[in-house]
Amino acid sequence: MTAERDPAPGSSPGAAQPRPSSTNAFRLERGGPASPRAGLLTTGHGVVRTPAFMPVGTAGSVKGLAPDEIRAAGTQILLANTYHLMLRPGAELVRELGGLHAFMGWDGAILTDSGGYQMVSLKERVRISEEGVEFRSHLDGHLEFLSPERAMEIQADLGPDVAVTLDHAVPLPAPAADVRDGAERTLRWTERSLARAASLTTPTGLPQLHFAIVQGGGDPALRGEMAARTAAFPCDGFALGGLSLGETKAETWASARGANEALPADRPRYLMGMGTPEDLLDGIASGVDLFDCVLPTRNARNGMAFTSEGTLNIRNAAHARSPLPLDPRCGCAACARFTRAYLRHLHQAGEILAHRMLTLHNVTFYQTLMKEAREAIDRGAFDVYEREFRRRYRARRDDASPPEAQE
Amino acid sequence: MTAERDPAPGSSPGAAQPRPSSTNAFRLERGGPASPRAGLLTTGHGVVRTPAFMPVGTAGSVKGLAPDEIRAAGTQILLANTYHLMLRPGAELVRELGGLHAFMGWDGAILTDSGGYQMVSLKERVRISEEGVEFRSHLDGHLEFLSPERAMEIQADLGPDVAVTLDHAVPLPAPAADVRDGAERTLRWTERSLARAASLTTPTGLPQLHFAIVQGGGDPALRGEMAARTAAFPCDGFALGGLSLGETKAETWASARGANEALPADRPRYLMGMGTPEDLLDGIASGVDLFDCVLPTRNARNGMAFTSEGTLNIRNAAHARSPLPLDPRCGCAACARFTRAYLRHLHQAGEILAHRMLTLHNVTFYQTLMKEAREAIDRGAFDVYEREFRRRYRARRDDASPPEAQE
Numbered sequence: 001m002t003a004e005r006d007p008a009p010g011s012s013p014g015a016a017q018p019r020p021s022s023t024n025a026f027r028l029e030r031g032g033p034a035s036p037r038a039g040l041l042t043t044g045h046g047v048v049r050t051p052a053f054m055p056v057g058t059a060g061s062v063k064g065l066a067p068d069e070i071r072a073a074g075t076q077i078l079l080a081n082t083y084h085l086m087l088r089p090g091a092e093l094v095r096e097l098g099g100l101h102a103f104m105g106w107d108g109a110i111l112t113d114s115g116g117y118q119m120v121s122l123k124e125r126v127r128i129s130e131e132g133v134e135f136r137s138h139l140d141g142h143l144e145f146l147s148p149e150r151a152m153e154i155q156a157d158l159g160p161d162v163a164v165t166l167d168h169a170v171p172l173p174a175p176a177a178d179v180r181d182g183a184e185r186t187l188r189w190t191e192r193s194l195a196r197a198a199s200l201t202t203p204t205g206l207p208q209l210h211f212a213i214v215q216g217g218g219d220p221a222l223r224g225e226m227a228a229r230t231a232a233f234p235c236d237g238f239a240l241g242g243l244s245l246g247e248t249k250a251e252t253w254a255s256a257r258g259a260n261e262a263l264p265a266d267r268p269r270y271l272m273g274m275g276t277p278e279d280l281l282d283g284i285a286s287g288v289d290l291f292d293c294v295l296p297t298r299n300a301r302n303g304m305a306f307t308s309e310g311t312l313n314i315r316n317a318a319h320a321r322s323p324l325p326l327d328p329r330c331g332c333a334a335c336a337r338f339t340r341a342y343l344r345h346l347h348q349a350g351e352i353l354a355h356r357m358l359t360l361h362n363v364t365f366y367q368t369l370m371k372e373a374r375e376a377i378d379r380g381a382f383d384v385y386e387r388e389f390r391r392r393y394r395a396r397r398d399d400a401s402p403p404e405a406q407e
Numbered sequence: 408m409t410a411e412r413d414p415a416p417g418s419s420p421g422a423a424q425p426r427p428s429s430t431n432a433f434r435l436e437r438g439g440p441a442s443p444r445a446g447l448l449t450t451g452h453g454v455v456r457t458p459a460f461m462p463v464g465t466a467g468s469v470k471g472l473a474p475d476e477i478r479a480a481g482t483q484i485l486l487a488n489t490y491h492l493m494l495r496p497g498a499e500l501v502r503e504l505g506g507l508h509a510f511m512g513w514d515g516a517i518l519t520d521s522g523g524y525q526m527v528s529l530k531e532r533v534r535i536s537e538e539g540v541e542f543r544s545h546l547d548g549h550l551e552f553l554s555p556e557r558a559m560e561i562q563a564d565l566g567p568d569v570a571v572t573l574d575h576a577v578p579l580p581a582p583a584a585d586v587r588d589g590a591e592r593t594l595r596w597t598e599r600s601l602a603r604a605a606s607l608t609t610p611t612g613l614p615q616l617h618f619a620i621v622q623g624g625g626d627p628a629l630r631g632e633m634a635a636r637t638a639a640f641p642c643d644g645f646a647l648g649g650l651s652l653g654e655t656k657a658e659t660w661a662s663a664r665g666a667n668e669a670l671p672a673d674r675p676r677y678l679m680g681m682g683t684p685e686d687l688l689d690g691i692a693s694g695v696d697l698f699d700c701v702l703p704t705r706n707a708r709n710g711m712a713f714t715s716e717g718t719l720n721i722r723n724a725a726h727a728r729s730p731l732p733l734d735p736r737c738g739c740a741a742c743a744r745f746t747r748a749y750l751r752h753l754h755q756a757g758e759i760l761a762h763r764m765l766t767l768h769n770v771t772f773y774q775t776l777m778k779e780a781r782e783a784i785d786r787g788a789f790d791v792y793e794r795e796f797r798r799r800y801r802a803r804r805d806d807a808s809p810p811e812a813q814e
Contacts, residue, residue, distance in 0.1 A: 352471040
């Protein structure tokens with residue numbers, strides 16, 4: 001950031017220097033601000049080795065999987081959606097029942113988003129003002145209001161290990177002034193979010209980490225500025241929001257890199273809501289520590305499996321008599337037990353077991369990728385690993401690349 | 408049977424005496440023809456302790472459950488549907504992939520029905536003649552033909568441990584002459600089925616047992632006659648078909664008892680497609696060894712759990728904040744892990760995990776009931792067990808009794 005720009009709102013002039021995390025929950029073991037990194041994120045529910053992928057448990061369930069399966073797939077941390085849980089079953093109910101971990105029977109770490117992204121996706125059902133976001137529930141149309149303060153109150157009730165501040169994402173393409181307005185508002189909301197969070201407690205009394213969202217559209221310079229100004233807050237980590245919302249892939253990675261270069265190396269960075277296996281590698285290469293995406297779970301229900309040789313669509317007639325597992329390189333229970341022929345039959349018959357098994361496989365595939373990438377970073381060989389993975393992964397492709405997806 | 412009646416078709420005059428099973432796969436340990444019985448049915452995939460309940464795996468999957476869960480619920484034998492599997496994925500494909508056990512990854516016993524019942528439920532899509540049943544696939548409308556011979560050929564390809572002969576069930580109420588015609592045709596089809604089955608082999612080469620269906624509507628005398636005439640066939644067991652198709656409950660049990668009294672005590676009897684937990688007790692009391700029903704699985708997907716204190720509808724608002732498991736007396740993984748509040752939330756949100764967990768619980772409940780009934784029979788105390796079960800089971804009921812269901 002430059003001297004001409006406003007400092008982070010509410011901070012005294014000259015105070016916009018990176019401040020240390022309030023909790024020192026993250027330890028960087030390898031890498032710098034915008035290069036492949038290996039770290040340890042200590043939470044109230046275990047240590048998360050980064051880079052890490054968070055499967056999406058929108059409504060408090062990673063669709064189709066039981067907690068022991070999520071764990072067996074290699075998951076250390078999962079994501080749940082504030083927006084969905086505040087509407088159903090309601091945050092007060094979750095608090096009353098001991099918080100989200102107890103509610104869903106998951107003893108690993110949890111991160112909740114703040115609901116900001118869902119606001120964008122609701123479009124005409126939403127009215128945004130400086131105070132917050134008024135929206136209509138997609139379930140029954142009743143009016144709800146989410147302010148930065150309320151977003152943190154709800155997340156305190158839910159009790160995840162990591163809560164995220166409320167942001168104002170601007171779908172692209174958009175005029176530069178709108179993108180800046182959204183990013184500036186996000187800074188103001190970050191301050192309000194963190195101020196409110198400071199006095200809240202979780203249902204278990206365990207500490208909650210707070211990540212602040214960096215906005216700024218597809219402009220690397222604006223991203224860098226916003227990252228530097230966000231770094232002035234005493235938050236425990238950062239989230240890169242509003243990417244993969246209409247900009248080109250080149251803009252995505254330039255923006256992510258622009259942000260990461262301006263963020264302090266000793267705090268974790270979470271790239272929200274993307275992407276493909278190749279995106280994860282690009283993200284790691286640009287300095288990202290945490291990822292989430294619905295692709296492995298949603299696409300599983302549509303019959304798509306991720307394999308070491310590329311994507312596979314189980315609906316294809318080519319698999320009708322195949323005695324092979326989804327991926328001969330995979331050690332998941334679906335690959336140990338079932339042939340492509342059987343899984344194709346189950347999918348065609350609409351059987352729940354098909355969704356379960358493809359989901360289990362895909363989440364295992366993503367987690368194995370992250371584990372291998374982590375090991376490659378540890379031994380200083382991420383480039384080699386990435387090149388080899390991409391070479392193999394392009395060998396086959398049953399159908400077009402999956403669309404970007406975010407819930 | 409009386410001397411005036413026709414002998415079993417194709418048998419020589421005077422030959423209509425019970426013949427021994429060709430395999431002696433069943434050993435009766437306790438009980439008589441129409442009283443609570445304990446037995447052992449030896450199959451190519453393990454010994455089944457009877458009385459036993461077969462969860463329904465219509466299309467080669469007990470909806471929502473993986474094989475290890477079906478086993479953990481206490482299942483020794485499951486049922487799959489010839490009609491569904493012949494249409495999709497096709498019996499030849501299943502044979503090519505090693506048979507149904509290998510295909511679905513289930514190493515316990517399997518029984519397939521013959522497809523006769525589905526013919527009844529297709530109604531206007533079906534044309535029955537002496538030769539067999541012409542019908543249109545519910546999947547794509549193409550014409551199929553199922554004769555007694557082809558029903559056994561398909562089941563040989565599928566390779567279950569127990570195959571069932573083709574029958575002609577008549578939905579009630581129906582004129583007495585129609586009921587008798589269906590029952591007489593069933594006898595003729597039984598002979599043709601068994602004759603064809605004698606020269607068939609399974610994909611694994613393991614032996615296949617053959618059960619013959621007894622028809623006769625809701626008339627105990629006709630049932631008794633048909634049972635006696637069916638007993639003249641050298642089959643390995645019997646199936647009571649066409650019950651719970653419109654007659655009263657009193658007629659159901661009088662007919663079942665009428666058939667069982669006329670069947671040889673040393674061969675197993677399977678009551679097709681019913682019922683509630685209380686039906687199972689009535690069935691056991693009247694001498695039935697094997698049961699199947701879609702109630703525990705289908706009703707699970709509708710939110711109904713069977714508990715030791717009666718049925719529970721997880722949709723009810725009363726469970727919204729309940730920290731209790733579905734059934735505090737149950738040891739299944741769903742009851743060990745999850746509260747009613749969470750399962751209700753998952754069900755309301757349409758989450759697959761709700762269907763999985765209620766299915767796992769219900770199948771466990773049914774299997775526990777059968778195990779306890781077996782133990783009570785072993786110690787000569789079935790009456791006491793039944794009385795106590797019914798007393799407790801009536802204590803609560805969230806909603807009306809479930810409808811009879813059959814797939």
